[in-house]
Amino acid sequence: MNRRRVGPPGAGKQAAASSSPWRTSRERRHDRAVKREAVIRAAAQAFNEKGYHNTSLDDIAARLEVTKPTVYYYVSNKEQLLFQCFVAGVEQIRAAFRQVRELRAPGRARLNAVLRHYGEAVASEFGWCMVRAEDQDLSPAMSRHIKALKSEIDQGIRRLIREGIQDGSIAPCDPKMTAFALAGALNWIAHWYRGNQSMTGAAIAAAFVTIFESGLRPRGSALKVAAGVRTRRGMRA
Template sequence: MTESTAARKTRAPSAAASPWASVPDRQQQREAKRHAVLQAAAQLFNERGFHATSLDDIAARLNVSKPTLYYYVKNKDEILLQCVRQGLEMTLEGIEASRQAGGNAVDQLRACMQAYANIVMQPFGMCLIRVGDEEVPEPSRSELRRMKSEIDLAFRRLVAQGVQEGSLQPCDPKMTAFVIAGALSWIGRWYQPGGEYTPEQIAEQCIATLCEGVLRRGDTPVPRTRRVVRTAAATEKRA
């Protein structure tokens, strides 16, 4: 039985799909594209340096025209500011999450070091280290330096807490925090994706060196390979 003409007329019309996205969808798409611009810019800044990178280079990396970039950013200075700020915000969020996870001072310190090491091997973190805030104009430069000081203070507090708990050697928290952050920051200078070690292995080895040192303790057994070398040397000397 076919549907009557009257029934078809009285039936509520179905909603037609709009060719324009809803406001939330448009905002999400714009933010995703803006993030892609910043990501591409951070990678190029890390590879070539800030001054050697142009907006044309960024547009070419994204396969878009240069005017397209102006829908998402004002100029190259703003791009750098956003890239550096993104690296700092990621670092601060990672450190705060590590502290919130709980544990004693050493547990929290290791977790914060892990978070910091992970960030400086990512594009925004590398941009923070390799380019820095010196290229950012005021007043944004002061804001970024304030955020950097929060990272330093977080490390200082944990070191001081560890000394108070007796889990860390007595030391100057300020100097120790400088050493920790400086050593981990330098990873962002020499790290190259696809190298001999994975980011996880790099972070693990660097943190172990910072926490355990490089000097052998008297109660630590010598590895078998080293005993063999010594034995061979002693045998040669006796001969």
């Protein structure tokens, strides 16, 4: 089970293996950085499909058509691998924040822009690692690091919400709870979205943003039907 696949070239049953620098060309010189990145990507895909604990380093190696020690030649250990995937995902979102920062628009529009990028990132190949990576899987040091990055994003969203409330583009609300709700809905995409879906990540993110914006309660002056009913105490068990 440790042996390298040597069957007829091009007969790889592994659906993924999109582009392994090893498979594609037999030349050895191929820049360390490129191969290292390929390892990260392969790990992300494997984690995404099977989960962190159900993915062995042999799996990742097989996906690249190499052996386990080769993987270890490019990355120090499994934890580091997960961490790198995480960072790759988070970096997309941080980029979105930077991009939005220099933007002349009301708070809600800026928030929506960030949320769309956020959703896209979660639906990307690194989405799983960014979202479902448990703190318990990492050493205390890395766990702290990740928590800090997550917190930074959370604070960024809250900030946009506050700014939106201030400039009147967002209805008054609790920024903390609202941020949790928005981020939660988007994060959850990583739990059900598989790449081979009909909708693209961007489309899903856009749909979600629309829902958040409008809310469930009908708008407009017309049909104020059933508006007085509201919650009606007594149905809460």
